Amino acid sequence: MNKIFEVPLYPYERSPDQDAAAPVRHPVVIIGAGPIGLGMGIDLAQQGVKVVIVDDNDKVSFGSRAICFAKRPLEILDRLGCGQPMVDKGVEWDVGKVFFDDREVYKFELLPEKGHQRPAFINLQQYYFEEYLVNRVREMEAEGAPIEIRGGNKVAAIGTHPDHATLEIDTPEGSYNIEADWLVACDGAGSPTRQMLGLDFVGRVFEDNFLIADVIMEADFPSERWFWFDPPFNRGQSALLHKQPDGVWRIDLQLGWDIDKDEEKKPENVIPRLKAMLGDDVEFELEWVSIYTFQCRRMEKFRHGRVLFAGDAAHQVSPFGARGANSGLQDTDNLGWKLKLVIDGKADETLLDSYDIERIHGADENILNSTRSTDFITPKSEMSRLLRDSVLDLAEHYEFARPLVNSGRLSVPCTYDGSPLNSADALDGPIKTRPGSPCPDVPLGDEFLLPKLGNKFILLTIDADAPDVIEEDGVEVTRLALSVKDDRTGALKERYLGHASSAVYLIRPDQHVAARRPSFDDNLFRAAIRRATGKE
């Protein structure tokens, strides 16, 4: 058993707030110290916003849980100052194999586009992910950043008001009250906050159970993603094998609907299933076993006045495609800079309504993709199974059928098409960098573009003139001047210029494109800045 489960990372400590005569008011309180709450806290504290993170627990999550982290979240973690330890520890993979019955149907390579600093995916146990985020919080605390985690603090009641929220918090030493100008609920799929506020969470429940097992073994399976449809060792169902660090392997076995969960979870029932899959001669040790049923659903709105929901608290997807934690981190990426501008009085709080619009767009895209994967993996009618099996049969022989095989469409960031923060596209440029798009990385000699964008508004000029700094109504935009000559690989031209010979991009602090034109125009870019901050 991995020791990290046992170590209290943020044990309960008495806060001066508990002895205050009147409830202390905080600018931002975050509920939940999971991956999303910690990410949110680090993002805000890095911008100088004072944050308190409360969690009823004091340890990392038990079991590996989310294990697959995509490029965009790694880029966000770089901005948060903790991408490197994740990448160093994580297992990189780019080959997937699909099996049907007892045969390998085909093999695919993710073929990640070249010229990005970060890999397409790494596998890393959620407990490491959380540990490294907590390490980053500690590092920031040591540097004097305004961030605090309060373990053993369970939110018992929430009161909502037009300009703040009140919290009643239970601790081992009794309860106390605090107030928050802004409350961010990152308390997971079962979100107590959502329940306390009596808010909806609607969607579709998939009637299926999956056994998830983390197994420690010395096996010479390569670090590839193996997915089985209807294998001999799990007839009529599916299976997944994926490598994590420390010789831990994630195994997912579909069990069907009509099962006894408690029975299935017992080692005497789990071990024979795993032996049937891995072979009798493979030695392994069970680290963690769980059975899950999943749902695809979301809240109707993620913003409720001064309370904002992020991650699984706001939206839940099936695990196929790794769209849970990955999209949750993108929620915080979207929310962090907006909240900072609102708290600083540089934008009206209606800017936060764009969080709703943009991240609901993202959630819907994730739900659509993961629902389709689920329908393929667990066909619900005779004909959908027949079509699914036909696709797999054809995929073995013909390339054309392979794109139809859906064992999970892996998480990619969404483009905020139609967002009210976007200005109309005015460049004859590549579609992948149209307004609303996340900026693709580009190599710049020994460096990369994304770290240079950082977490501020940037005016990216490519072979175009512009002022070094523009300030519009309190929002400062700094120029990053590049030339196609800065990148000999041609990626800068291919990703940002296309047919154009020059370009000026207005890039948001979350590294999404807000506006682009072939050249700088003071009036038009000032309008674009206003628009990107919810003022037009």
Next chain:
Amino acid sequence: MTDLILTPNINRADDFYAELLAAHEGLSKDDSDALNARLVLVLANHIGDREVLSQALKAAEK
């Protein structure tokens, strides 16, 4: 944009129909259903045009 062709378009239609029946000859119901499913997928890929495929689905639903 191409429209779905709903006028006779198969040369020597009787021959094609006989070939279709022959492909199913001697197959169990399950194997025949599977053959049909594979055939739909092969033909759909050949057509490729999403608009034509949508029109074909509508035409077949009637």
